[in-house]
Amino acid sequence: MTSRSFAPLFTSSSLRTYTTMKPSSPEPTYTTSDLSEDDYHTASDASMERMVEYFEDLGDEYEIPGYDVEYQVSSCKKSGVMTLKLGDKGTYVVNKQPPNKQLWLSSPTSGPKRYDFDAQHKIWFYGRDHHSLKYLLDTEITEAIGIEIDVPLDAAK
Template structure:
């Protein structure tokens, strides 16, 4: 008998091909299947963003276009955060951009980390309030969207940082292609 721990190592949740291969393996070894194809919503939530049906489902981007969009996004965020921190002028607030990772420290309010993820063609955001999120570029909205709830990265940053600072904030991520000279 194969232990269930091995079964969990063999499987990749949300991928039908893996479930079928694992069932065939266990049929061969145990002469009976151990696993059923997941059908509950719990398993669908664990699937990848590309497998979910979403109106702003990510489209395949070339590496060149991804880097242009992501670099423009990071530059816009860096510039607007610098202006914002200069206006606020609170000690303990700091901004750093190094090797594609933007870190916005807001003292006792926590730290935002925003970084490019070229292998996934995403931008990842870690918020001290809403936690980690992975954003894909949506040409429909011309911004970075979170696949689980179709929310915008710019809207999340505007709202959360605005609440921290007690003022209206616009990080300028709407229509990101306006910052790119020649996108194909």
């Protein structure tokens, strides 16, 4: 996980400080790779399987109220949907989108996003802010459940 520094936006008289995250080092520039259909399925299937396994293990390790993870694969094995329920914290849905060669995310915190794959960095990234799917899941779910998580979606894992 990239280390981040925080810069105050403003401070109120009640001693509350509001911050925004600023990278301590420049973020890498990601580029959408022109994947073959087979390469897309290899990358997306591996990512989906790692996420599902990680979140199943997390649910086994911690008692999280309302927690459930499901993974459904189509009969043709070309598309799949992972649903991660966090009780009253909301539901995350990640699904394969083979026609676009993307992973789509629905987040109860940040809304919908479409992630492209950068084969050089081996990472799924959102083109508008260039944050990775891993970064978003780690950040939002850690905040939601109060347990620091490290979803194995980076190139090193």
